[in-house]
Amino acid sequence: MELSSGPGTERSVGSVEELMELLRSCRGAWDTPDRSGDPVDLHDHALQTAHLLRRSHPADKELQVAGLVHDLGHVLRPGDDAGHADTAARAVRPLLGARVARLVQLHVAAKRYLAAVEPDRTLSPQSALTLRAQGGVMGPEEAAAFARDPLADDAVILRQADDAGKVVGLDAGVMDDWRPVLELVAGRAGAPSGSGR
Secondary structure, three states: OOOOOOOOOOOOOOOHHHHHHHHHOOOOOOOOOOOOOOOOOHHHHHHHHHHHHHHHOOOOHHHHHHHHHOOOHHHHOOOOOOOHHHHHHHHHHHHHOHHHHHHHHHHHHHHHHHHHHOOOOOOOHHHHHHHHHOOOOOOHHHHHHHHHOOOHHHHHHHHHHHHHOOOOOOOOOOHHHHHHHHHHHHHHOOOOOOOOO
8 A cells, every 4th residue: 555645646545454554554654754853653652642532521422532643744745744633634534534634634723723712722843843934823813613513512522632642652452443433533423434344
């Protein structure tokens, strides 16, 4: 399976098995090609973010799955900090549905929003660095428009877990434990699971 799409190409994930393979490929992959970014690889970051969301919102499987897949754009198009959320959202929409894709898409906007409404909020050094490339702190009108989005509150919850899910050595489980949840969400979205089991 080719994990990276070149400029101008789009890749969508067609089955849970393909998504699991992509998530496993995040082991040893980083948010920056030179590993100067966050202190955990994308695999551990995905598990930690999803784990935090499972603890805080145990009934919201779509939110948890959005946490698991939110940074797949870094693997699909390495080095594209500004577009990684859109890339990941387009990739997972056919399999995981519109709400998961929209939450993934909004996780960068939520960072920009939180930077506007909570200016003293601490970001990881890498998140602070990429904030500018991602549009910078929202102005008042943009922040008000974001707050009116029906998924704004959930996107902020995802962002908060995203920011917290960067702890070196934290045991947040194993990727295969998420297969049933991915199959459930994909089934609700009407997509084939392609689990191969």
